[in-house]
Amino acid sequence: MNRKSERPIKITEVCLRDGSHVMQHQFTEDQVRRVARELDDAGMHYIEVSHGDGLGGSTLQYGKSFVDEMKLIEAAVDECKQATVAVLLLPGIGTVHELKQAHTLGAGLVRVATHVTEADVSAQHISMACELGMEAIGFLMMAHMASTEKLVEQAKLMESYGAQAVYVTDSAGAILPHEVHEKISALKESLSIEIGFHAHNNLSLAVANTIAALEEGATRIDGSVRCLGAGAGNAQTEVLLSVLDRMGINLGIDIYKMMDIAEHTVGPLIPRPQEINKGSLILGYAGVYSSFLLHAERAGQRFGLDSRDILLELGKMKVVGGQEDMILDVAAQLAKARKLEV
Amino acid sequence: MNRKSERPIKITEVCLRDGSHVMQHQFTEDQVRRVARELDDAGMHYIEVSHGDGLGGSTLQYGKSFVDEMKLIEAAVDECKQATVAVLLLPGIGTVHELKQAHTLGAGLVRVATHVTEADVSAQHISMACELGMEAIGFLMMAHMASTEKLVEQAKLMESYGAQAVYVTDSAGAILPHEVHEKISALKESLSIEIGFHAHNNLSLAVANTIAALEEGATRIDGSVRCLGAGAGNAQTEVLLSVLDRMGINLGIDIYKMMDIAEHTVGPLIPRPQEINKGSLILGYAGVYSSFLLHAERAGQRFGLDSRDILLELGKMKVVGGQEDMILDVAAQLAKARKLEV
Structure with missing residues (x-):
């Protein structure tokens, strides 16, 4: 694969955060400990742990968590020997207070997520994360809704607040490969920070779109083991790593161990098959x-x-x-x- | 999408043949009638009906069919007002005798399938299909195992026998998008007949690979509703059609009806979720x-x-x-x- 970046590729496993939607936010501490421990042992770079809607999401509106997410973050940090625990924060749902608390518990990276046209609400949280010494990443959700021009404008805002990377976040799984090429290459040309891509599989394109993003120079990607994420899941981590390996790209993660986590640890947790059904398909199709x-x-x-x-x-x-x-x-x-x- | 062919795209629904593996060849006549009737009503072009391993596959070695495939072919033909019923034939498993029988019952198209390096064994069956007035199509299986040069050589053999199209058949779901581009474009340059692509989803690339094939000028594609096919299934038909529609490509098939068939008719038949698990992933990864x-x-x-x-x-x-x-x-x-x- 011709990659337009020489930087190393970093992957974030999101099953303990995006998968929280599928689990109706009922993860137990034991489950999180085991998944985090095994992911860390396999060499995973970042492990995101938060309520599905980010820090502070445990509400009647978004669904109450079975276990307080701070307890889960602490547990994951406790299990990780080398991986960095990441958190998600949507300004308006999560606050600076919760960000500080997560940082104190050992979270090393935060993704500050806004609607693709509302990057301006992320300024305070990105700055705070930088002050705390965390990796601060902007996360532009529902990215299919914005023109490439608008996307670049919003990403630049996040860069100006101090973000070390900005993600194109395909929340609805609605972006097509040629659109990924267009969006990521435009960002790559206009920004000097890292570019990331977060896929959903509603149109069965999550792995292909992630490859397209890498080809254009993205260096931050996401996956969920056994597709444990909202909608039809994300780029299935163990599949994505297998494809990348076949393309000669090795992320230093043990693929067999990832396959085993998918089959024996995460698979049995999933309450319903992560197939593309009528509901998830129409979300991607309609966007x-x-x-x-x-x-x-x-x-x-x-x-x-x-x-x-x-x-x-x-x-x-x-x-x-x-x-x-x-x-x-x-x-x-x-x-x-x-x-x-x- | 820039397509390198002006010919119309024709799609074959394979759930009643490739899905026969998943069903352990236990399709009932009622099931086949209902699926064929609804697919025909939605406007599907071709509906493949055969034992999973093609005509004559009902043996102890390949698995005995619950209902004789000739009876299922006859039932599907009976239900179809506009769609053509297709059959699969692997020389060595199926014979000219069975081909004639399927033709007599109303099958209008046969795909004569060989290992990618053994096209020469298809000569007799392709010629016979032409004589019978059927559409005769070559199907080069395990196509990832051959170099592009070898693939072109073998496809040309099938063309010389009278095949009206040759498929690149990714039996193991092991081909990557850039390889699809290379293989299909080489065939397009060297052959004057139609080119087809049959995907499997073991590496989560079936839909993306099918799009790549179309971009290079393929005009024959396959899908399985609700991913009901061997391994991790094929390109999921209703998802593929949704993606093509989003790209401005309309095959004249009612997408809502296809979504409904997936959800209400085929979904409930499937004995286990069509997810990518340890078994299907390693098949694609190892090829x-x-x-x-x-x-x-x-x-x-x-x-x-x-x-x-x-x-x-x-x-x-x-x-x-x-x-x-x-x-x-x-x-x-x-x-x-x-x-x-x-």
């Missing part, structure tokens, strides 16, 4: 938030519409999280248009 | 036959080796089906080499 699914189903029933038509329309309109009240409006408009057609 | 898995496990136990080391060695040596006796030899050699190291 919308997972929280829209249920609302669209209800609106569909009310207006006699296929919920997929509503979701596709919401995707086209680039409706974002927090605008759930738009769903009924969109459904009403669609129903009216249908009536006029008849 | 070996699925029948080697159990043999390698046993040899590993006997010689105190990790079966994956044996499989990787077999992959490097390009050992093919029928050479299972090599597995013990390879294990013995590996064990000896390990001893010398100590």
Whole structure:
């Protein structure tokens, strides 16, 4: 593979954070200890541990955690001999207070995540992380919703706040390989910090998109063992590492051990198969938030519409999280248009 | 997408043939009727129906079918208003006799499949299919094992026998996107007939590889609804169609109906989740036959080796089906080499 960067590639395992959604935030301390210990032993670089929606996510709105995430972070740090424990923070959900607490417990890296057009809300948290001496990384979510120009503008903001890397985060699993090439190469040209890519597998493209990102010079990638992440999961770590090995790229991680963790440790935890089903596929196809699914189903029933038509329309309109009240409006408009057609 | 062909793209749904492996060849007539009827209604172009190992595969060696495949072919033909029923034939397993029978029952297309280096054994069956007035297609299996030069040579043989298309068949799910580009573009330059690509998802690349094939001018592609195919399944049809639609490529198939077939008809049939697990991953990573898995496990136990080391060695040596006796030899050699190291 021709890579446009000479920097080493660093991978973050997200099953203990993105997978928290799948587990309905019910990870036990024993589970986190065992997974972290085995990942560390396999040579994993970073292990992200947080509520699925980041620090402070354990609420009625986002789902209460079974075990306080600070306890889980502490447990993971305790198990890691070489890996760095990472945390996720969405400003508005998590606060500087929680960031400091995670740092005190030993977390060495934070990804400060905002909607792709709202990088400006990350300034305070990125600066604070730098002050604390943590690795501070910007995480631009729902990246498929922004033009490449907008994405570059927002990434530059994060760079200006002191981020050491910025991720293109394909939260809905909606980005296609040629779009990854375009977005990552534009960032690579415009920024001097590292570029990362976080994939979801809703369109079965997570591994391919991650390779595309590496080809364009990304040096930070994410994976989830056995695809344990939201939607259809992420780039499946042990598969991704196998593909990279076949391409002559060795990250210094023991692939057999990763396969064994997937089969014997993480696999048995997963409550439902991480396949691409109707729900996860439509999220990627429409490019919308997972929280829209249920609302669209209800609106569909009310207006006699296929919920997929509503979701596709919401995707086209680039409706974002927090605008759930738009769903009924969109459904009403669609129903009216249908009536006029008849 | 820039496509190097102006010909229309034709897709073959393989869940009723490749999926027969997963179903241990126990499809009932009712199941086949319902799946074929719904696929036909959605606008599917070709529906392949045969034993997993092709016509005549119902044997003790390959697994006995619950229902005679001729009965299933007849049932599928009966249900199809517009789709063409296709069959698979591996010379040596299936015979000209069975081909004629399938044709009489209404099968309109046959894929004559050989190991990638053994196209010469397909001459008789391809000629016969042409004589019968069927569409005759060559299917070069385990295509990752041949150099591009060899692949082109073998494909040309099939073209000379009268094949209207030749497929690159990634039986082990071991081909990487850049290799697809290389192989398909070489075939496109050297042949005047259509080129096809049949993917497996063992390395999570089935959809991406299929897109890569289309970009290079392939016009025949395969998918399996809900990933119901051998190994980790194929390119998941409803996902592939969604991605193609997002790229502006419309095959005239109703995507919502395909999603519904996946969720409500095929999904409930599948005996185990079509995830990428330890077994399917190592097949793709090593690039070996699925029948080697159990043999390698046993040899590993006997010689105190990790079966994956044996499989990787077999992959490097390009050992093919029928050479299972090599597995013990390879294990013995590996064990000896390990001893010398100590």
